[in-house]
Amino acid sequence: xQKVTQAQTEISVVEKxxxxxxxxxxxxxxxxxxxxxxxxxxxxxxxxxxxxxFDEQNEISGRYSWNFQKSTSSFNFTxxxxxxxxxxxxxxALSEANNAGNMLTFGGGTRLMVxx
Amino acid sequence: xxGITQSPRHKVTETGTPVTLRCHQTENHRYxxxxxxxxxxxxxxxxxxxxxxxxxxxxxxDGYSVSRSKTEDFLLTLESATSSQTSVYFCAISESQxxxxxxxxxxxxxxx
Numbered sequence: 427x428q429k430v431t432q433a434q435t436e437i438s439v440v441e442k443x444x445x446x447x448x449x450x451x452x453x454x455x456x457x458x459x460x461x462x463x464x465x466x467x468x469x470x471x472x473x474x475x476x477x478x479x480f481d482e483q484n485e486i487s488g489r490y491s492w493n494f495q496k497s498t499s500s501f502n503f504t505x506x507x508x509x510x511x512x513x514x515x516x517x518x519a520l521s522e523a524n525n526a527g528n529m530l531t532f533g534g535g536t537r538l539m540v541x542x
Numbered sequence: 543x544x545g546i547t548q549s550p551r552h553k554v555t556e557t558g559t560p561v562t563l564r565c566h567q568t569e570n571h572r573y574x575x576x577x578x579x580x581x582x583x584x585x586x587x588x589x590x591x592x593x594x595x596x597x598x599x600x601x602x603x604d605g606y607s608v609s610r611s612k613t614e615d616f617l618l619t620l621e622s623a624t625s626s627q628t629s630v631y632f633c634a635i636s637e638s639q640x641x642x643x644x645x646x647x648x649x650x651x652x653x654x
Contacts, residue, residue, distance in 0.1 A: 461642060471585075471632060471645035478640075517584065521640075528573060528639040529600060532584040 428453045430520050432533035439508050440541050447503045447536045449518030455479075457523035460494065460501045461530065466514040477501065508540045545569055546646035548633050554652045561620040563649050565633030567613075573636040574616040575600075575643060576608060578629040585632065591616055592639075623653045 429452040439445045451460065462474040475485065477494050485492045489506045505512050515537045519530040545568030555561050565574060575590040577600075587600030589608040597608050605627060607619045620627055630650050634643040 459640065463645075469630070470647050471634075473642050473644060476642045523640065528636055528641070528643070529575075529587050529590065530585070530643060532586075534582070534584045 428455075428458075428520050428522050428531045430518050430531055430533035432516075432518055432536050434536045435534065436537045436539070438539045438541065441510060442507050443540075444504060444506050445508050445538065445540075447505075447516050447518075447538065449501045449503065449533060451499050451501065451518070451520045453499075453520060453522055455522040455524050459521045459523070459528075461519040461521070462492065462501075462503050463517045463519065463532075464514045465517065465535070471517075474503075505538075508538075510540050510542055513538060513540045546633060546635055546644060548631075548646040548649050550649060551647065552650045554654060555623050556654055557624060558622050561623050561651065563618045563631055563633075563651070565616045565618070565646055567616075567635045569635060569637075569644075570613060571635040571637050572613075573639065573643075574610065575634040575636070576606070576616065576618045577632045577634065577645075578602065578627075579632060579648075580629050588618065588631075623651075625653050627651065628653045 431450045458479045460477045464472045491504045493502045515535045517535045518533040547566045549564045576588040577585045579585045586602045591597045591610040609617045630648050632648045633646040636643045
């Protein structure tokens with residue numbers, strides 16, 4: 427069965443600090459997809475990134491970067507020079523290619539608070 | 543932003559009453575999903591659809607039914623609402639089985 431663990435339930439940083447959100451997953455499939463979503467205080471869920479299991483290249487998008495390591499089953503998310511607007515709950519999610527409907531299994535989320 | 547709307551956005555209902563939530567998309571995506579979000583549980587899949595009239599159960603489907611008679615609409619019905627179904631309900635859409643899901647704005651349902 428697939429499982430996603432986000433061990434950090436809450437993180438508090440001061441603006442401009444770098445912060446890394448951890449995500450560890452479990453799956454028996456060799457083909458799977460990993461995702462990160464952001465849920466700001468307004469409540470909507472915003473898609474950030476999708477990664478497939480065959481692509482271990484790290485990705486950078488502005489202040490955001492993602493580190494995917496199959497050896498440790500981790501897909502960590504780093505925000506560089508954090509800003510108050512980054513305050514949100516961040517969810518990591520997993521989908522196995524063999525499941526019929528692309529069902530996402532979500533981690534419990536990490537609440538990030540960025541203080542001015 | 544993906545064209546997904548949910549209605550109603552907020553609803554308060556009494557235990558035992560039927561409730562239907564609607565998800566409408568303008569993206570012509572094949573896959574549609576209903577999730578619920580509860581503190582301590584994250585998001586959990588209730589039902590999903592992989593085409594018109596094609597639906598299947600998710601992790602927490604008991605007490606819920608769905609219907610999809612058109613590509614653009616996916617309905618979630620609570621036949622007899624219970625207090626344990628108080629939650630925030632999110633609809634999502636996906637172009638294919640291997641693409642990312644885009645979420646609607648959510649519906650906050652309170653069952654008293």
